Amino acid sequence: MADIAHKTDEQLIVEKHIANLHNGFAHWPRAEEAPPALGDSRWTQDLILATWLMAETGKPPENGLEYKIGASGGGFDVLDFNIPTEDKWLPADTEIDLSIPLNRRDDGAQLNINIPMYGGGMSYGSISEHVMQARARAAQHLGTFTSTGEGGYPPSLVLYKDHIITQVATGMFGVREETIQYAPIVEFKYAQGAKPGLGGHLLGDKATDVVAAMRESVPWVSLFSPFPFHSVYSVEDHRKHVDWIRTTNPRALVSVKVSTPTDVDMVAVGSYFAGAHIVHLDGSYGGTGAAPEIAKKNIAMPIEFAIPKVHKYLVSENVREEVTLMASGGVRTAYDVAKAIALGADGCVMGTAELIAIGCTRCSNCERGRGCPFGLTTTDPLLQQLMPADWGQQRIVNMYNAYAIQLRELLRKLGLRSIRELRGRRDLLKYVG
């Protein structure tokens, strides 16, 4: 009680709602009935609640929640693994390696990540600084990376710079010499799966003074990044981009994030020949802070179709062993990650799953007014306090721990000792549509 007397109204309000929210995140995955309006075909009620549970416990759910697939009726949801009979499984105590290399060339730093996943770009402004911090600290803890997105590099992230990818996107917001020099990996965002062929959108309500300062723009004015990079109309132009990064930071690996047009295979090979270490394909069902609905649904192909197309083409061009292929855009679960790898990717880039771990309900209101009511995709000073960075960090770490348990168990049953052995093993998949 004395405590209450010494606290400001704002502190009490934030504490009250945080306590209630945490209670709800723990309650619903264990309740007999899910909230009726929760979920959609891609992220079903069960997938959301299972993710909340994994983020709390660090283990796969054991209470019957479906945590492997959604109900979209296609793509990952109609694929399963051909698990051999038990006599072919590896012993339960077998060490299974989930690490993957990010640089398969012989130039630049030889970076590995401990799990075959890293965090995708979410820009400062589209998400709160607390969320960025939570993601960065989780990446550090897990031995992987997270990406700044295109909104600049808040100073509070510099502490974790060895685990942060600096994104250079068409708006060039916050791209400075030092943010390129911090980065072990620089990511060019040519396109984004949720809005392929359109630039990033940050609606005016979220362009606060601080966000605008970071982006060197005008507060409260919407920002629509151009599309495409107007300095790039060919692979040769793209090569100039890579050279520019190399000049500024010779250590950095270069990742090229592209969407999935009909010629995605050519784009991938072109990116490789221009010097990319990582080709990052972002499929059309990817997440976003704001995008036209028409773009999300209709432009470019889903990641499940793009991965094998690109993998096959890289193999046929004899360059598959020299490039790391990362996939994102609708990768929701550990099983999606495994399926993406079996289709030909080296690993996956995760976005929405991390947000769900820290309380997202997939309500699609990120761009509305003050932003996310759960304090995630918002720049509102009060709302963002609803998601404290240390709590968020632990939830993300727990979710990936639960994923790692599932991936190791799956590999063991498939008789594989390393996630690298799963790459391109289409023979281990079956179609169940």
Next chain:
Amino acid sequence: MPEHREAQAGYHRYHIPTRPAPDIEKWPSRFKVKVRRTGLAKLLLSEVFHYRGRKDVILSRPCMYGVFSGPVGGFMPREEHCVGCLRCTTEFPEFVRIEHNPERQKLGDSYFTFNYVDQIAYEASSGLVPVRGAGYRGKFGGEGWDGMWTDMSEIVRPTRDGIHGRETISTVVDIGYTPNFLQFDAAGQPTGSLPHYISIQLPILFEGGDLAREGHVARIYARTAAELDTLAVLPFDQAIGLGEYAHAVVPVVRPQDAPRLSQLGFAPRVVEMHGWDDALYTTITAAFPEAIIALRTGFEDAAALVGYARRGIKVFHLLADYHGRSQDGRFVLDLIREAHTAFVEAGIREEVTLLGSGGMIAAEHMPKAMICGLDAVAVDTPLLVALQARFNGECAGRDASHFSLPSNLNEAWGVQRLKNLAASWRDQLLEILGAMGLREVRRLRGEMGRAMFMKTLEADAFAGLLGYTEAN
């Protein structure tokens, strides 16, 4: 002259003036908000005690959208404000429950589902492109329109159009006849057939031929079409008396209208003949010698269409039912491709204009229909939904469907709703064109190489997997 076309200081760019036009009829809210009053009362009591009367803390509620901000807060939630974020039910699982409103879900019918109705309602009331956070929430691809994706280009831009801003993309389309080539005589004068077409600013026409049976609806269509510089297709009876919008009105003429064509009172730029009829064709040509004559007919017989083209028809308005089906049950997307291909194979696709109606109920269907081969879409049921019409049961058949319009429908509101819808659809079209790197919508027509079909992609990706056969 329409306001947007006023050439002030010699400069004009096409623009659709949008303005908020909120619903005039109250539709059911999207969500039901159920709060158990005893639970709420107990909470309030315990908070009064716990926070020692700190009013702002006690009254701080989870909803940011004003659902609990009425005079008695959560005891009487204002459901119409609910956006379904679920924060309240997350904070108070014991006594707050959010449900989809089944009454809202009854809007529309089995084809024009409430999701489409919601989308149109938003577009018509705001004039904006629907933009939302988080990724796509629907099924993976699907049948019909949903089984098709459009292309985009990023590092290598196949068309090299070099879009430097959506504002530079043209949405003008031509309706009429353009010969494959011109011929000249020895004196350098053109011989043979000459181009005969009009240009309109949008690949969106208003199809009221079967629907605008009420005078005030026809007037709304005609006036909006005139102000947007497009066309409104209207029954002959309704077209009479709309001479002030002569530029935009396309009367549909049936054989029984033939004796009274002179009653129209103006010379239309385009006339639609309802079904092929030799005598009617002659009568219309005589009555409106300057007009472009379009044939209004079903999609069913692509070969017959080519035959009509050889007999002089250069514009075809092809109709499927409101669910996008032909009489023999085929879907409009396949029908469009068939018709387009028939003209390509006959070597005369560039000479004719193909308009289509039926089953194209969302902005995304327009570019997809054009990629499959239409020059422009004549929009039907979405216009009625924009005017807040309700479906009376299933509305598939063109003659058998019934819609109820709001009793307080008025012209100014109706015109603004349609303008908003057109602006939103045009802007969404620009998003698609910009992503593809196309600088004008005319280049979209028949660009099948820039379309991706689920069946093909799935076969490429999954062929050889255990359990996969192409029949999947």
